[in-house]
Amino acid sequence: MTKEIMQTLDRSGVGGSGRSRSSERLAAIERGEPVRPEVHPSVEKEQGVLDIVDFCLWYGTAQALHDIAMKIPKGKVTAMIGPSGCGKSTLLRSVNRLNDLIDTVRIRGDMVLNGASIYAPGVDVIELRKRMGMVFQKSNPFPMSIYENVVYSLRIDGERNRKTLDAVCERSLRGAALWEEVKDRLQESALGLSGGQQQRLCIARAIAAEPEVLLMDEPCSALDPIATNRIEELIHELKGEYTILIVTHNMQQAARVSDFTAFMYLGRVIEYGRTEAIFQRPRLVETQDYVTGRFG
């Protein structure tokens, strides 16, 4: 399956006539008119874990997200692709309300995690974030030992039982495929690890609290191909156990790791469906153009 998609990607430029197709839809978006996203029925059949309901977001007066409506399927990997500045990361950071840290952000709409509203008044943001794990573009291990990095979320909950902490540490590091490499130096500084190891450590940290959703914001963009490969394998292994929402710039990566893909453009979801459908049989020419590299 993935191989076929790769072939499709490699054929970029072959299927088209060579000229850039002017798109009525993109033009409408640029004029700021509302455009209905193309959501494949395959998504609707899945059991959702996170429902994004007409979500809008502004940085000051600039609107970054326009009426996003998405259902994130449970236990699957959902990738968000799109050109720079299309709002992928903003959307991801809205899921665990990390955008709250920015003073000028305003939102409208809601997100629902397993039936509970995320943006309802009175929601405890700290409790909410504990139900999600997040991995960032640049690995950000804390200035402490490997062990303390992994059990950080338990520590801030006041967990002191050494046995529990040890068990979580080992389980998480095994889950992040890092255990064998660091088991003998858990008490050493996490900052001494290599870039790829640091990123896997961040994944271990993110899954330590057994989150309902794992958010990944371009987790491989600062890594070399070998480290990228390790992380992608890891995403494959984590799939099923965790619902993963991944933002990526790299379309091959989206094709390799994800079950569902959403194509975003200028703060809107353009097309959303099964990954192979998006890459091989997109319903919209705009998606076709983007995944084959004609624009963006």
Next chain:
Amino acid sequence: MSRAAKASSWGRRKTGRRSMTLYAEGEPMVWLTGGALGVALLMIVFMVLYVGFMGAANFWPQPIVELATARGETFLGEVTRRQHYRPTVAQLAGVPPEIRTVVQRELAQHDGMVERRLVRTGNFDLTGTRFHWVSGYDVIEEHRPEWALVFERMEWGNFYGYPRAFTVDGRLVAELPEDVWERFRGTHSEVRDRWRARKRLETRDIGRANREQEQARLAWVEAERGHARGRVGDEALAAARSAYEETLARVRQEHARITEQIRELNRENARYAILVQTVDGREKALHLEDVVRAYPANRLSPVGKTGVFASRWREYLLDDPREANQEGGVYPAIVGTVTMTLVMTLFVVPFGVLAALYLREYARAGPLVSAVRIAINNLAGVPSIVFGVFGLGFFCYIFGGHLDEWFYAARLPAPTFRKGGVLWASLTLALLTLPVVIVATEEALAAVPGSMREGSYACGASKWQTIKRIVLPRAMPGIMTGMILAMARGAGEVAPLMLVGAVKLAPDLPLDFSNWSGTLGPLPTGPVHLDRSFMHLGFHIYDVGFQSPDSEAARPMVFTTTLLLIGIILALNIGAMVLRSKLRKRFMTEAF
């Protein structure tokens, strides 16, 4: 593009290159900036070297010369300085006729200038002066007598002379210089040991007895005050009074016992004396007890000189001052400086860090925060004496006055905290150095990567948890830098201290491990006596250098004390820097 065009464009670039050389040229700013740095470094290095040399060489024993002049005077002492000067007509008129021609020839040769030496002749109790200038042309004979002795005394400064006899109970027991010196050396150390024992009795034991008496008296006064307000019954008052009288009786006995011991020691010490003769033939008996150190300067081997040098340094670092601070040690000033600096650090770092945390982490950026930041930076430019005045008015009089009323009422009218002391000096300097800590901490906080904070928040940490576990550890090296700067600034500050607690001579140390009764209001502070005034090295430099009766004698001391102060600040800084580099290794290693 045609081949020819390609070649020509390539060729043009080549010619352009050929005109350049590999050597950098035309960078005048390198010279300007480097030169500025060089000049600055040169001045600092020169100052440090000068202070270092003058300070360290101070204690090296100098040879003693005996000079006979044409006027018939003789001088015995150490040459401390040389200079060329232009003698006045009156001075030349006093030159004896037999050497006048020699003098005139010398003057003509040296353009009217002659050399003169400053001789430290000591013997202030006999001559009323410590130094003499001796012009080069005046000297007709000069030698270094073998048995010239230097006596450093408890009072009256140095004595230079020849040994004549050693007496025990007024009887002569030795008369030859070798024998006298041998007897002196054999007896002197035990006499000094007895003297030290006496001093310990006078300060520590009598002090303890007095403290006991004072505490009993305070309890009684407290009871009387309570009685006046009807809170203490007649019986309790009578009990307090009788307790006081009991203590008083016991303390009197203790006093009598100690006084008897002291008298015993004094009696034994008074038996020994050394009879010395000055260069002009006057004799004087020196009690061994009054002699701190004596040595035959011209007989000393290099090892012996090193011994005197080391002994003087030991006294300087570990003993009390004498002779109006011009001689002896600066131990109380070292203790005072270090105690004050550490107490100051204890105040300024937590306050500064908390203030910076609020400014950087909690306060919403806006004109008010900017204004506060500017105000803090300007605080660093306020003259330090202003802080001293503020400290005196606010801390001593208002704060201290209230403390005295609330907690030390029984001691009134004698003030406890309503006067200068370590606490107020530390607080004043803490205020002075607060901007340094705030600015450094703010910069350190700003340098913590946002990605780390986000990572922490994404794990479900609250703001304070993020600050405590991520931001502060990561910012710690920068905070330490602020602390180092504040300590260096605070330890070297003098002007405000003159108003809030630094004194010329403090009777007690602010850090006293033989007395654990220090209090701050209701809090016990153990051996730290925050109410006590203290000696300070910076103030010591000012006092010895500019307030002493004999500035010539005090000069070397100023250099040594400056060297010591620089050394202490350096030591404090190095300590903090080691700590910082350890933290940095732990928190800042970047791998990629």
